[in-house]
Structures are given as C-alpha cells and as structure tokens.
Amino acid sequence: MKRNWKVAALAVVAAGTLALSACGGSTSSTADAGAASAVATEAAAPAATAAASEAAAANGNPCGWAVAPRAGGAKYVVYMSSLNIGNAWQEEAVNLGSAEGLMAPYSDCVELRTERTEPDPASQISQIQSMTAAGADAIVTFALSPTAINATFKEACDAGVTVVIYDATVTEPCAYNVSYITAKPVGSDIPFMGYNAMAALIDMMGGAGDIFVAHGVAGTSVDNVHYLSALAAIEQLAPDMNILTEWDGNWDSAQQQKETTKALASNPNVVGIFCGYGESGCVKALKAADKTIPVTGETSQYFREQLLAGWPGVSIGSPPAQGGIAMKVALGVLQYGPDAGIPHDIEVPFKVVTKDTVKVCPDDTYTEGCNVFPAGVVGDENTADIFNPLLPEASLTSAKTGVPPAGLVAVPFTVDELKSFEQDPSRRYITREACPEGWTQGKLAEGLDGCVQS
Known part of the structure; x- marks a missing residue:
C-alpha cells in the first residue's frame, strides 16, 4: 500500500x-432494528424492576434499588455529559440520555444533571472530579482519550460512582464501555x-x-x-x-x-x-x-x-442512540448492583445504509427499516440513527429536546439482555489493552491486534 x-x-x-474498541460475536447484536418495538408501554417498567426492588427493599432508599444514593438523598444524582464541540451527534446523544432519566420508571428515582465538557482531557478530568465531589451516583460521558482520564475515572469508581463511557472507550477496568466501534x-x-x-x-x-x-x-x-x-x-x-x-x-x-x-x-x-x-x-x-x-x-x-x-x-457510522443506551446501563447498575453480572464491555448494534437501502422515517418514533427523515424535518447533521434495537423508546422529540414526549416510558434492561450484547473476548485487547482470562494477545483475521484463546 x-x-x-x-x-x-x-x-x-x-x-x-x-486498545480502543468493542466488537461482539453475539447474534443478538446483529438483529434488525425493527425487532424492537418503537414505543414502550407502561407494563415494561415494573416487570423489569421487580427483582431489583425485592432484593434491595431494606436498604433505605426510596426506589428500592440495590445501590443506595451516595449522598443519602431521595434521588440518585446522575450526570449526562457530552463534548462541547457544536455537532449534532453530541447533542442527540446527550439528549437521548437525558430523556431516559426523565421517563418512568426512572424519573421518580433520578436527579438528572447535564454537562458539556470542552474537547481536551484536562477539562474533562476537572469536570469528572467536580461531578464526583458533588455527590454523583453515576456519570455517563464520552471519553476524549482511551487512557489520559483513567486515573480520574478510577478515583470516581473508588468513591462509589458508576462510570459509563459511550461511543468512545477507555482502558480503565472499572468503567463500563458502551460502544459500537468494533x-x-x-x-x-x-x-x-x-x-x-x-x-x-x-x-x-x-x-x-x-x-x-x-x-x-x-x-x-x-x-x-x-x-x-x-x-x-x-x-x-x-x-x-x-x-x-x-x-x-x-x-x-x-x-x-x-x-x-x-x-x-x-x-x-x-x-x-x-x-x-x-x-x-x-x-x-x-x-x-x-x-x-x-x-x-x-x-x-x-x-x-x-x-x-x-x-x-x-x-x-456511530448511532447517537448510544447516549440513551449508556444511561440505561448506568441506571441498571444502580438498580441491580455492581455484582449482578452486567458486562463492563457492551456492544451496540449499528447499520449500513446504501442508495439501495435508504428509507424515509415518516414518524416521531421508529418505523420498520427507516434510516433517514423527510427533507426539512431535521438539520443536515442530524441522523435517524437515534433509533436502535437497544433503545426502542427513542423518539425524534427526545433527540431534539432532551425531554421525552408525554406518556413515553423507558424499557429497562435486564441483566441477561445486556449479557447477550457483551463484547466478543477476541476484541477485548482493542478496548482494554488486556485479554480476558484464558486468552492471550494475538492477531485477528482482520490484521489487527486482538485476543486469541490460550
């Protein structure tokens, strides 16, 4: 070449x-986006939360989740953060994450705080430290570097904060990576x-x-x-x-x-x-x-x-739905507890669109197979990839405003569902610079460094 x-x-x-991406081998991650319902129902929320509520009924917090709020208040303090670089993708991602925290069943349990970070690691380090000091129970953010902010993420984890990174990935083991990149x-x-x-x-x-x-x-x-x-x-x-x-x-x-x-x-x-x-x-x-x-x-x-x-x-390319998916992962860790088995490496499905497969989305919520909005409905840089199988409750309104339409309800993940989207261990080196037990560093078929079974 x-x-x-x-x-x-x-x-x-x-x-x-x-060491920076996640790829999954599970068949679930390649399901068509149409397999997920476009609109969540009220019945989904209590069904998904019952087990966690029963397990944590005696821990003193009003929602009955497995992890009590750090500051001892009535709600969990959850930060949703994005880069302050003025692009539509970052806005859609943070808006979809924010909308999750404002939907039932989460809205009664979460005090949502949104932040922007300047596009340099030093600014993000300062921001994460401030969030931790302010009593954050969870921080959902885009990481500017795979390694430069690790020590600060580790400090947050050690303080009891759940740290979830979306789209980009980090090598710090305590952080959850929610990404599509491999x-x-x-x-x-x-x-x-x-x-x-x-x-x-x-x-x-x-x-x-x-x-x-x-x-x-x-x-x-x-x-x-x-x-x-x-x-x-x-x-x-x-x-x-x-x-x-x-x-x-x-x-x-x-x-x-x-x-x-x-x-x-x-x-x-x-x-x-x-x-x-x-x-x-x-x-x-x-x-x-x-x-x-x-x-x-x-x-x-x-x-x-x-x-x-x-x-x-x-x-x-990258679905901004990852912002909403990452928020649900963070809330799932608080809900079920850090030892419930939620994977630290979760792969987000994404699509390929050609001139032969492009299809207009006529509604605010997902329509089977759609991948572009009618002309004039959104700006040039917005995207219909706000819709994703792991975020069936997504809506164009949520992506634009950060506030869900009235009556829209979140669909909490189960632990087993998230396990089905766990990253394939062969790609773990790419995101973590380390291989899981039973695997050693080696070459992948695509020519990149990865992990092979020992």
Missing part, C-alpha cells in the same frame, strides 16, 4: 490506541466500522485508485480504531491503493468541506473519499467541484438524502 499519511499522527495512533454491522460477518467502510469504498472503486482519508477528532478511541481497521482493509483488499492526503476533520462538516476543497485543488484525480463524521462537508465540496465519486461517510441526514438521490456511497 502506498501511503502519504501524517507520520506524527500515525505514531500516536500506533503507540497505544489499538462491532459487526447488521448484515456483515466482519467487525469494525472502519474496515467495513473501507471495504465498501474499495468495492465501489473497482478495487484500486487514489483516495483521501478524512479523520474525526485525533486521539479518540473512535477515530483510532476506525483508521487502523481501514488501513487493515487496504492491506488485505487493495494493497496498491494510494492515500493521497489525510486531514483532521474534527467531526465538523465545515472543517471537512474546507479540507476536502483544498485537497481537490491539489489532487483533482482522486477517485474516492473515506470521510469521518461531518461527511456532508466532503460531499458538498465534491458537488461544488462538479465531481461525483464514491464516498463512505457516517450517518448524517444530508448524506443519506444524497444517497436517496443516487450519490455513490455507503453510510456507516
């Missing part, structure tokens, strides 16, 4: 960021979003050609794993492919458009783009240059509208 990448950035990635997308036998996206691009390009690679936020586990698995796909499927140039798009469509425009001016013969979140900017730059070439991007409304209109591409 001929590569013209940034040596310094690659060195950072290779130094320790293979999952097998629905309909694929191969894990890793990056690998699948690059394989799709290679296929659309006929197996060869010169490409651009647009990153997200450098140093995050999400960007690291996508990039390394994409390179692995090139090595295995198109070793002569040439990466003309790369840039950090920072999960920002304006930045992606600016950088794509610059790259096109210097490399007009490019025949494909591997674009991270903000892919609408990559497509807008191509349209402005009157150049139609294959693009693999993430899940934005604009990109899927272009697919609906026939643009050659594949939409595959």
Whole structure:
C-alpha cells in the first residue's frame, strides 16, 4: 500500500490506541432494528424492576434499588455529559440520555444533571472530579482519550460512582464501555466500522485508485480504531491503493468541506473519499467541484438524502442512540448492583445504509427499516440513527429536546439482555489493552491486534 499519511499522527495512533474498541460475536447484536418495538408501554417498567426492588427493599432508599444514593438523598444524582464541540451527534446523544432519566420508571428515582465538557482531557478530568465531589451516583460521558482520564475515572469508581463511557472507550477496568466501534454491522460477518467502510469504498472503486482519508477528532478511541481497521482493509483488499492526503476533520462538516476543497485543488484525480463524521462537508465540496465519486461517510441526514438521490456511497457510522443506551446501563447498575453480572464491555448494534437501502422515517418514533427523515424535518447533521434495537423508546422529540414526549416510558434492561450484547473476548485487547482470562494477545483475521484463546 502506498501511503502519504501524517507520520506524527500515525505514531500516536500506533503507540497505544489499538486498545480502543468493542466488537461482539453475539447474534443478538446483529438483529434488525425493527425487532424492537418503537414505543414502550407502561407494563415494561415494573416487570423489569421487580427483582431489583425485592432484593434491595431494606436498604433505605426510596426506589428500592440495590445501590443506595451516595449522598443519602431521595434521588440518585446522575450526570449526562457530552463534548462541547457544536455537532449534532453530541447533542442527540446527550439528549437521548437525558430523556431516559426523565421517563418512568426512572424519573421518580433520578436527579438528572447535564454537562458539556470542552474537547481536551484536562477539562474533562476537572469536570469528572467536580461531578464526583458533588455527590454523583453515576456519570455517563464520552471519553476524549482511551487512557489520559483513567486515573480520574478510577478515583470516581473508588468513591462509589458508576462510570459509563459511550461511543468512545477507555482502558480503565472499572468503567463500563458502551460502544459500537468494533462491532459487526447488521448484515456483515466482519467487525469494525472502519474496515467495513473501507471495504465498501474499495468495492465501489473497482478495487484500486487514489483516495483521501478524512479523520474525526485525533486521539479518540473512535477515530483510532476506525483508521487502523481501514488501513487493515487496504492491506488485505487493495494493497496498491494510494492515500493521497489525510486531514483532521474534527467531526465538523465545515472543517471537512474546507479540507476536502483544498485537497481537490491539489489532487483533482482522486477517485474516492473515506470521510469521518461531518461527511456532508466532503460531499458538498465534491458537488461544488462538479465531481461525483464514491464516498463512505457516517450517518448524517444530508448524506443519506444524497444517497436517496443516487450519490455513490455507503453510510456507516456511530448511532447517537448510544447516549440513551449508556444511561440505561448506568441506571441498571444502580438498580441491580455492581455484582449482578452486567458486562463492563457492551456492544451496540449499528447499520449500513446504501442508495439501495435508504428509507424515509415518516414518524416521531421508529418505523420498520427507516434510516433517514423527510427533507426539512431535521438539520443536515442530524441522523435517524437515534433509533436502535437497544433503545426502542427513542423518539425524534427526545433527540431534539432532551425531554421525552408525554406518556413515553423507558424499557429497562435486564441483566441477561445486556449479557447477550457483551463484547466478543477476541476484541477485548482493542478496548482494554488486556485479554480476558484464558486468552492471550494475538492477531485477528482482520490484521489487527486482538485476543486469541490460550
């Protein structure tokens, strides 16, 4: 493979960021999103909470959950946090998580607090410390680094705080990782979003050609794993492919458009783009240059509208539903207790959308097979991947406002349900830099470091 990448950035990635994603081998994680009901019912809540309430009836807290509030109050203090980088994905994720805490059966038990963190590890460290000192029972957050905040997460855990990381992952063992980044997308036998996206691009390009690679936020586990698995796909499927140039798009469509425009001016013969979140900017730059070439991007409304209109591409990426799913995991740990068997490594299912499978969602809640909203209903950077099998109660209203529609009820997880989405141990090294008992470090079939049975 001929590569013209940034040596310094690659060195950072290779130094320790293979340890950053989660992939599951369970068949449950590849179920169609339509398998879950779009609207939860009142009956679901008491059925899921009965066992925990009985087990903890004598612990003195009003909800009867297994873990009593740290501060001894009438409610659990739960923080929902996202990055303050102005993108729609982060807003949808934090809104979906917030809406969970405001739904029955949680609303009578939870004091919800929402926060934003600036996009640097030092700010996040300070924020986590403040949340812990303020009496947090649970912190649900996106982690800016797989390792830099570990000590602070460990301090929170030691103080009795349940720490749940969504989308990105961390190596600190006490934290729960809730992520899609090395999952097998629905309909694929191969894990890793990056690998699948690059394989799709290679296929659309006929197996060869010169490409651009647009990153997200450098140093995050999400960007690291996508990039390394994409390179692995090139090595295995198109070793002569040439990466003309790369840039950090920072999960920002304006930045992606600016950088794509610059790259096109210097490399007009490019025949494909591997674009991270903000892919609408990559497509807008191509349209402005009157150049139609294959693009693999993430899940934005604009990109899927272009697919609906026939643009050659594949939409595959992060579901903001992970914010709501992570909130339910955190509340499940408080409800059932840390020793109930909830996995610390949970894989979130996600989908691949092409011009042949894009389908409009006509309603506020999920409709079978839908993956894009009608034009004008949401902004260019919003996404219909607020809907997910693990978040059947999601609604567009919740994603926009952080407040659920009246009458919508959360569907609490059972421990067994979460166990069915536990990460495959072969990928554990990628998220934790360690292998589970009975496994040792080795190479995965996709060419990345992982775990093999001893």
